[in-house]
Amino acid sequence: MTLRILLHEVRELVSSALTSAGYPVIEFDVSEPPQHAFGDLSCNVAFLLSKHLKKPPTKIATELAEAIRPRLQGSYILSADPAGGYINFRANHARLSPATLSHVLSNPENYGYPNSGQDMHIVIEHTSINPNKALHVGHMRNVIIGDTLYRIMRATNHRTTVLNYIDDSGVQIADIVVGFKFAGFPVAPPTKNQKFDHYCGDEVYVKINEIYEKDPQVAEKRKLVLKEIEEGKSEIARFAMEITLRVLQEQLKTCWRMKAHYDLLNFETHIVGSKLWSKAFELLKSNGIAKYETEGKNKGCWVIEGKEKEEEDKVLVRSDGTATYIAKDIPYAAWKLGLVEDPFYYQEYTKQWDGSTLYATTLADGSNSKSIGKKFNGGQRVITIIDSRQSRLQRIISQVLSKIGVGGSHKYFHLSYEAVTLSSDTAKEFGIDIGDRQFMHMSGRKGIYVNADYVLDALHTKAYKEVKTRNPDFSDQQLNKIADEISISAIRYNMIKQDLDKIITFDIKESLSLEGDTGPYLQYAYARSQRILEKSEQSIIAGKTDFAFDRLTNESEIALIKEIAKLDLVVENAAKSLCPKSLARYAYNLAMAFNLFYEKVPVLREQDNEVRMARLGLVKAFGIALKNTLEVLGITALDRM
RNA sequence: GGGCUCGUAGCUCAGCAUGGAUAGAGCGAACGCCUCCUAAGCGUUAGGUCGAGGGUUCGAAUCCCUCCGGGCCCGCCA
Incomplete structure (x- = not known):
């Protein structure tokens, strides 16, 4: 017996009363009244009817309540009373x-x-952080929204697959590779015990961006490195992959600290190498979505036409024949929905905190291939969690997929959320005065952000003290365990409790409140x-x-x-x-x-x-x-x- | 310029999808409550023209329009 059944019962009572009192059966609402004094549940049907029938709602409510009363015998409802146009119901709590x-x-x-x-397959993608830095509080919002959504889906008996997209061939990786190979940064963090992702993000990435500004010759190296990574065979490419995996491992540790669960890592190089793009491109051409421009500013390019005059055309393939980044996103999205044949093989990547196995895509048809019997794609619904800056691009992808046919925009859903910014006080800790403004955007490039591990550590320290004062007899191990759980709960709740489309103004001091x-x-x-x-x-x-x-x-x-x-x-x-x-x-x-x-x-x-x-x-x-x-x-x- | 989005108490936010009864929390402030199940709690007080104006409606924080203010996005970069 839950509220669900009680609501159903009240709806049935009202519906049958409508019929017996000679009223049309219309849609109506049953909800909890604003005040305890009005009863347990309340129905607005009389207001809705009065609109159609030009009859005072109080009168209708009175008639309906009278029609309902004789039917209450044996139900969980004790009384039905008209009040100012509402019908208020009191439940029989002694039975309920x-x-x-x-x-x-x-x-x-x-x-x-x-x-x-009902066992529907939902594919969720979240986290997907560039593997060149540590998580900051903005990434935490993504991870926590995504993981909570996964848990909600699991709790409602969906079949779930959680993906984490690893952009292992982007410029950001190239940046730190340039740092190590051409700007003299040692590969081992000079500070003892510094996590490798922190070192790469806080030191190498920030400083290489400063160096770029002063020394254009170093900036030139980036293109070279990027090219080598894309070709994938050279020493530089092997080195880049090694760095990527090391950073990724540290990032995953932070995510696992927050109790996030993943099923599969999708490596971008595998998507590129899988030739998924050429299949998707054929699909786009045959469906008339991709158009070849013979004139205008996009002459010689394949484009997706923007909607009417509102949007610009989006270039898919450049005039030199190379594909743009969207050529990675579209096939990936199509793969998620199962619109293209699955080109990947899968291998066990590592064990996770919850004992589950995390898999990774691979292109090698080895012994750990499809024989594992896993199917990660083909979601009846696909949810991608990315911040609101990507809304426009995600909308294009969604539109394209719905035109491919089997899809439909409702199947591919971009769950957008707003940024995490820094409060005025927290910005001051970076030596920045933001004046009258309420908040300030973080910047990875400039090193202005609050690291996730830092927040978790600070929460842990505070929680540890609190628990110890209350339980002085607990062992250090017990105290640490409890402090862990408290810090996770503080940050997870903090990141989830407000609306997705509201900017979070992160304040260090406030976030430490328990x-x-x-x-x-x-x-x-x-x-x-x-x-x-x-x-x-x-x-x-x-x-x-x-x-x-x-x-x-x-x-x-x-x-x-x-x-x-x-x-x-x-x-x-x-x-x-x-x-x-x-x-x-x-x-x-x-x-x-x-x-x-x-x-x-x-x-x-x-x-x-x-x-x-x-x-x-x-x-x-x-x-x-x-x-x-x-x-x-x-x-x-x-x-x- | 176009598109998306936010605006509710000093601060951070619920409520808006599906209009309805006296607009709710937390933090901060003031003052209370541990001889009694953990005071990380509970209570009282103060604090609101729900950004502004118009419209629809018996009824608008909620729906529509206009405007104002903040933010994001609009590359043959990713």
Whole structure:
């Protein structure tokens, strides 16, 4: 029994009342009213009808409520009352609460995870960071949005494949190779214990860009290196690949720290080498999408025509016959959707933090090839998580794919999100005064950004201290483990809680907060609930699913139960609307409902045995609901903190 | 110039898809609450012409139009 069933019941009641009262059956809304005093659920159908029928909504609501009342017998609804045009419903909590909580307690593993995905295959791409630097806070947003989405899809029983695109032949790689080969940077970081990705990004990449400005001769080397990388045979190319893989390994460590999961690494050189492009190009030509220009500024090029006059044509193939970057994106997207024959072989790349195997594309038909029986592409839905600067390009790709036929723009979806910028105070730490402005964009080239590992470390340090003051008896190992989980929860929640199309103004100090609307707040509510259970008659409640839940009549108890009952609807909606934020909001509301209950209602000190047991059952059910919610957010529920 | 996007309390943001009852949180500020299940908590107070104007509607933060302000994108670079 969850809110879903209650909503369905109210809808049925209203629908049948419409028929019996002689009204047309129209679409209407059933939702929670803004105030507790108005009841548990409320229906706006009378307003909608009054528009059609020119009849006062209050009158319609009264008639409908009268038609509904005789049907309430045996339902979970206690009363239906007209109020200012609404029909307000009161639930029979004495029946509803036991049904809800028993259901939760009997399904601790999968409560709240609906089957709405029906095993549909979803391909998600996220992270895809140039392998020449460490992750900064902007990349964290991408990783966390992507991984949360993957978890949402998994929780709604989708088949999921998570891709991470590795641009191993781009200019940014060439830049650091130039640094090592032509500007004298040692390949080993001079600072001890410095992660290789930090060294490449913070030192080599920033400094080589400074050198370019002063010395155009070094800048010239970049073209040479890029060419060698593309051709793939030379010593430089081998060296570039070695550097790429070393940086990638360090980047993955940071992603794994945040508990991100991947299934496959797609290397750009493999896409280029696979000749996928020529197949996709044929497809574009035969579908009339690619056009050869015989005059104008793009004379001699193959282009995709822009929409009407709004957009410029996009060049696909230059007049010298070489393909532009979009010639990598289009075939890759087509591969994701399964529109072209899969040219790749796959090999095990490494084991991940969660014990799963991460695969990588390869072009070599070795023993580890297709025999592994994995199919990574051919998603019924493909979601690509890239920041909003790429919206225009992603739209072109989406349009092109939908014209190829099998696709349709709804199948290829660009999940766009806004930038992470630095707050005025944080910019000051880089010695930059931004004046009246609210924020400042980060710059990898100039070294103005906050590294992901730095944030995680700072959070860890702070959390460690906090946990230690509360639990002085814990071992160092325990403290570190808990501090890890708290730091992950703080950053994951922080990056997910606000709308995707809102710029995050990252402030170091603020991001270190562990209070209020934060991840640790959620974990804290959980820890409190587990402590109650720990101190209770555990042997009696273990495995028990039926308590005298009808004895839970306190306002904060009812509110908590109602919140618990929403989970599966929230998860389903988050999947349907690709909205990870809604899950974070829910988690916060759920934790808040528990904290309120915790303040108002004693559990262990309750004298009435039956009531105390029922409350313990409620606390346990809450724990299950919150733990399952946190799991989808990638946050670990802690027993102690 | 064109396209996309944001604008709600001092600050950071929910609410807008599907219009509805007194616009909600957190941070910050002031003041309270641990002889009682973890105070990473809870409460009280202060703080709002929902960017501006117009329109649609019985009803607009929510839908439409115009304007203002911030941001991003518009290369035979990737």
